[in-house]
Amino acid sequence: MEQTLTHSLQRPSVLGGAMIIAGTAVGAGMFSIPVVTAGVWFSLSVVLLLVTWACMYLSGLMILESNLHYPAGASFHTMVGDLLGKGWNSVNGLSIAFVLYILTYAYISAGGSIITHTLAPLAEVGQPLAGGVFALLVGFIVWLSTRAVDRLSTILIGGMVITFLLSTGDMFTHVDRAILFDSADTQANYLPYALAALPYLLTSFGYHGNVPGLVKYYNKDSRAVVRSLLYGTLIALVIYIFWQYVIQGNISRAAFRQIIAEGGNIGSLLKQMGSVASGPLVTQLLNAFSYMALASSFLGVSLGLFDYIADMLRFADTPSGRAKSALATFVPPTIGALLFPNGFLYAIGFAGLAATIWAVIVPALMAHASRRRFPQASYRVPGGTAVIILVIAFGLLNAAAHILSLFNLLPIYR
Numbered sequence: 001m002e003q004t005l006t007h008s009l010q011r012p013s014v015l016g017g018a019m020i021i022a023g024t025a026v027g028a029g030m031f032s033i034p035v036v037t038a039g040v041w042f043s044l045s046v047v048l049l050l051v052t053w054a055c056m057y058l059s060g061l062m063i064l065e066s067n068l069h070y071p072a073g074a075s076f077h078t079m080v081g082d083l084l085g086k087g088w089n090s091v092n093g094l095s096i097a098f099v100l101y102i103l104t105y106a107y108i109s110a111g112g113s114i115i116t117h118t119l120a121p122l123a124e125v126g127q128p129l130a131g132g133v134f135a136l137l138v139g140f141i142v143w144l145s146t147r148a149v150d151r152l153s154t155i156l157i158g159g160m161v162i163t164f165l166l167s168t169g170d171m172f173t174h175v176d177r178a179i180l181f182d183s184a185d186t187q188a189n190y191l192p193y194a195l196a197a198l199p200y201l202l203t204s205f206g207y208h209g210n211v212p213g214l215v216k217y218y219n220k221d222s223r224a225v226v227r228s229l230l231y232g233t234l235i236a237l238v239i240y241i242f243w244q245y246v247i248q249g250n251i252s253r254a255a256f257r258q259i260i261a262e263g264g265n266i267g268s269l270l271k272q273m274g275s276v277a278s279g280p281l282v283t284q285l286l287n288a289f290s291y292m293a294l295a296s297s298f299l300g301v302s303l304g305l306f307d308y309i310a311d312m313l314r315f316a317d318t319p320s321g322r323a324k325s326a327l328a329t330f331v332p333p334t335i336g337a338l339l340f341p342n343g344f345l346y347a348i349g350f351a352g353l354a355a356t357i358w359a360v361i362v363p364a365l366m367a368h369a370s371r372r373r374f375p376q377a378s379y380r381v382p383g384g385t386a387v388i389i390l391v392i393a394f395g396l397l398n399a400a401a402h403i404l405s406l407f408n409l410l411p412i413y414r
Contacts, residue, residue, distance in 0.1 A: 021232025027297030038256035039193025039413025106347035117267030175249030199352030263342030360395035
């Protein structure tokens with residue numbers, strides 16, 4: 001009895017794992033959701049979020065299924081190389097690097113947009129300059145140490161929770177059902193815009209890089225990992241639906257045309273949110289939330305890219321080695337943000353395209369391969385081969401949607 005009690009006390013909490021998953025998924029990318037779903041509007045956006053959540057949750061379970069056949073902590077690189085071969089391993093590695101680079105660029109672009117927006121009443125600051133300063137500050141923190149990133153991220157997440165609840169709580173009480181359900185436009189057509197929104201929503205449920213770490217954290221306890229993934233992704237889903245309710249219940253569908261015309265960056269959305277806020281305090285809380293959400297996401301993504309580059313190029317963990325890693329991490333996306341300052345939405349879409357490979361298609365292929373190699377597996381994702389086909393089809397649909405959108409072959413709300 002005493003041994004059982006001690007063991008249960010030492011077992012990591014499922015809630016802790018769920019918060020890791022939710023914290024990874026939820027971030028600055030959520031600012032893109034109301035903009036990219038302006039065409040489909042609230043009701044259909046909830047349906048799309050539910051479909052995306054289900055498929056991304058299943059693909060995470062497929063990573064778990066494959067990972068359980070390897071030593072605890074085995075990385076994506078190990079699993080993909082062993083199950084799918086060197087070719088897929090190279091494709092997977094390139095897609096991960098691309099996602100990290102394109103998101104780093106997106107967050108620099110968004111940082112410049114927010115700084116320009118918040119300083120507008122005081123001084124006129126160019127967005128490229130603001131983005132460059134933002135990148136320099138975050139780059140310095142990442143260069144210092146992982147511990148510095150950890151401590152600052154903890155503070156930022158705490159501040160995010162407080163400012164999110166206070167600002168959206170106020171806007172929640174002012175939701176207009178006529179705006180939320182677009183009652184004024186009786187001729188509106190929503191369904192044609194659904195496909196174009198999918199790749200952006202996929203990016204908002206990205207947590208898959210954490211699954212091998214959770215397998216190690218829970219000592220290969222598949223039940224604990226499954227529950228962590230379920231609760232964590234559900235927390236993200238509820239936050240996104242609430243966010244949609246608050247934003248699309250206060251800002252009219254027609255008003256989003258102006259946001260999209262300005263590039264769909266965070267500053268443009270904040271400007272519209274400020275115009276419907278009940279007072280200046282709410283506006284400042286929204287600004288504070290956007291800063292902290294962006295900084296938290298930027299720190300996490302850029303640290304991942306920093307470590308990836310340091311490992312790939314074998315830079316030493318010394319001040320000079322970390323400086324080389326920092327330059328390789330931040331210089332290319334910062335140059336991109338200086339040349340194309342309003343690429344936030346485009347970057348999120350491209351991240352969704354690349355994430356389709358490593359977070360959707362590759363996990364499904366690994367699950368299929370692992371079932372053939374390990375027929376007596378202790379854990380399998382329910383649904384058999386049909387679920388694997390469903391997830392692959394979802395990934396291919398997302399990839400096709402983004403490519404068709406790039407060539408203006410899909411209706412896009414403007």
